[in-house]
Amino acid sequence: xxxFDQGENAVFRGTWKAVLFLLPTILILIVFLYxxxxxxxxxxxxxxNLFLGTHTFIGLGNYRNLFTGPxxxxxxxxxxxxxxxxxxxxFIGISASIFLAIQANKKIKGGTVxxxxxxxxxxxxxxxxxxxxxxxxxxxxxxxxTLLDFLFSVKPRWLDxxxxxxxxxxxxxxxxxxxxxxxxxxxALQNIPTEPLEAADIDGAGAWRKFFNVLYPLLSPTTxxxxxxxxSYAFFETFGLIDILTTGGPVGPPTVLDKTxxxxxxxxxxxxxxxxxxxxxxxAAAESVILTIMVxxxxxxxxxxxxxxxxxxx
Amino acid sequence: xxxxxKGALWVHIVLCTAVILVCFPIVFALIKSTQxxxxxLSPSLKIGSSFFHxxxxxxxxxxxxxxxxxxxxxxxxxxxxxxxxSFLAAFAxxxxxxxxxxxxxxxxxxxxxxxTEVLILGLFNLIANKPAASLLQWASWVFNPVKLLFHPIAxxxxxxxxxxxxxxxxxxxxxGVFLFIQHFNSxxxxxxxxxxxxxxxPIGFIFHILIPMSWNxxxxxxxxxxxxxxxQYLWPRVIVRYDANQVVQVGMNKIIAIGDSVAWGEVMSGAxxxxxxxxxxxALLYNAFMKGYALSSDK
Numbered sequence: 001x002x003x004f005d006q007g008e009n010a011v012f013r014g015t016w017k018a019v020l021f022l023l024p025t026i027l028i029l030i031v032f033l034y035x036x037x038x039x040x041x042x043x044x045x046x047x048x049n050l051f052l053g054t055h056t057f058i059g060l061g062n063y064r065n066l067f068t069g070p071x072x073x074x075x076x077x078x079x080x081x082x083x084x085x086x087x088x089x090x091f092i093g094i095s096a097s098i099f100l101a102i103q104a105n106k107k108i109k110g111g112t113v114x115x116x117x118x119x120x121x122x123x124x125x126x127x128x129x130x131x132x133x134x135x136x137x138x139x140x141x142x143x144x145x146t147l148l149d150f151l152f153s154v155k156p157r158w159l160d161x162x163x164x165x166x167x168x169x170x171x172x173x174x175x176x177x178x179x180x181x182x183x184x185x186x187x188a189l190q191n192i193p194t195e196p197l198e199a200a201d202i203d204g205a206g207a208w209r210k211f212f213n214v215l216y217p218l219l220s221p222t223t224x225x226x227x228x229x230x231x232s233y234a235f236f237e238t239f240g241l242i243d244i245l246t247t248g249g250p251v252g253p254p255t256v257l258d259k260t261x262x263x264x265x266x267x268x269x270x271x272x273x274x275x276x277x278x279x280x281x282x283x284a285a286a287e288s289v290i291l292t293i294m295v296x297x298x299x300x301x302x303x304x305x306x307x308x309x310x311x312x313x314x
Numbered sequence: 315x316x317x318x319x320k321g322a323l324w325v326h327i328v329l330c331t332a333v334i335l336v337c338f339p340i341v342f343a344l345i346k347s348t349q350x351x352x353x354x355l356s357p358s359l360k361i362g363s364s365f366f367h368x369x370x371x372x373x374x375x376x377x378x379x380x381x382x383x384x385x386x387x388x389x390x391x392x393x394x395x396x397x398x399x400s401f402l403a404a405f406a407x408x409x410x411x412x413x414x415x416x417x418x419x420x421x422x423x424x425x426x427x428x429x430t431e432v433l434i435l436g437l438f439n440l441i442a443n444k445p446a447a448s449l450l451q452w453a454s455w456v457f458n459p460v461k462l463l464f465h466p467i468a469x470x471x472x473x474x475x476x477x478x479x480x481x482x483x484x485x486x487x488x489x490g491v492f493l494f495i496q497h498f499n500s501x502x503x504x505x506x507x508x509x510x511x512x513x514x515x516p517i518g519f520i521f522h523i524l525i526p527m528s529w530n531x532x533x534x535x536x537x538x539x540x541x542x543x544x545x546q547y548l549w550p551r552v553i554v555r556y557d558a559n560q561v562v563q564v565g566m567n568k569i570i571a572i573g574d575s576v577a578w579g580e581v582m583s584g585a586x587x588x589x590x591x592x593x594x595x596x597a598l599l600y601n602a603f604m605k606g607y608a609l610s611s612d613k
Contacts (some may be wrong), residue, residue: 014410021403022407023399032437040436043468121424125592127567147357
């Protein structure tokens, strides 16, 4: 999409007036986004100690420590975990929502009711989701273990076992974001021309072939956009969920993993290093710069999908 | 025909299962929020009669009403601010002819790559640091390029524990500017022309034509931003240390932490209370959202 192709719409003149309209937005962005971003970058070249009050320039020292030395294993572990958790959230979330959106878009009785009931968790917060899941999966009084105990006589300790805690966090995150994804797929499905599907019906294509040969290609611009939206959701918004549900834990067996919790994502690690007991601000700043670069790549693709990529050549 | 009926039955089964999975946690929380202490800890899913008791405990004894009030004030201000500021910015970018337009657009859009979360350390220092003691001190820092570049946050706003800390940094929105630009570009040229012929200036054009034509986009943006601000967790958790200024998403967590055993009935009641305002906004603005955002972003 060419935002500046609309030269013919620019009917008003007067640079000063335009600047006046733009000024509040630009000021806020400079002071509260660009300035802190620059500050974080500068901070990442210093070693800070809050207790000693020292502030020493160490150049790329913090970055070197991310990849080698005693602090590296924890960082690399949380980097790997972030990628793994994001991958799971995106893959499970997107597949589930594409499937459900197609079902809910079919012309059946009560379709509108189904659609509304599937979409509304969009408005829920990760913190609320975390709180409710904390109760449902409480090992002693939670309804999940009561049920499992009754059926199979097992009472797994969901939040103490690394594998179970990871599964739970991914499941809760997918559950919370399902509504958002379904909204976009439903909107896309309603814009899709019906002829290709009818043609496939006449050809006698089965459900799978219809999905992979007809529907999936038509939905791929939306999928592309949602994949990157979901990645940045997995990076950042899962923070509240993780903070309430697992506080970044649990720690795996030391032979396999470092002393970092299995659900400590990069965002959670920045928080721990920056505001936790150690208050290693420079190191945390270096981590946040790495995270910014990752988000930059994601946002670039997301933005390019919002622009020219999305067209239905129907 | 028979085959078709069978197919529809399957769709109903699939959708019912999905709806149960999606809605169960909330229905469960709702039921538990009505039960007394003994029932809450039992597997019982009967609706109890302690709803008002739990609600009262959570709302008043655990001070959830203060958190709710803070969240409400913050969300309303930020939502309004984002809508007004990004409307004006998009208006200038679409309807004005001036140099450097592209640079300003890129300047705004690049901030999509800088979510507050990754800036949290810098933003924290900026908001928490004390302001300069005197104007002279401040000027000697701000007009010294070396100091400003390498010690960028020598002074801050001193806003920790205030609503300002959660409102002001969020007043601008790249998403909002982008949505409004897209929408303005779809406004027919003839309307712009006829208003020009009538001799209407920019302000008149905004009020008489642009705002009445933008309600769906405004509604969509209001829904996204209200839900986003209301659900914010990390930033208030970091910058607000006093309970009296905390927001509900973080405050709710405090009920869990009180005492030895968690009062789950009250916690569930708190969770339900915390989700009501965004759901009301969702119900009110859902149609505008579908028309103004979900569809437009696919065009």
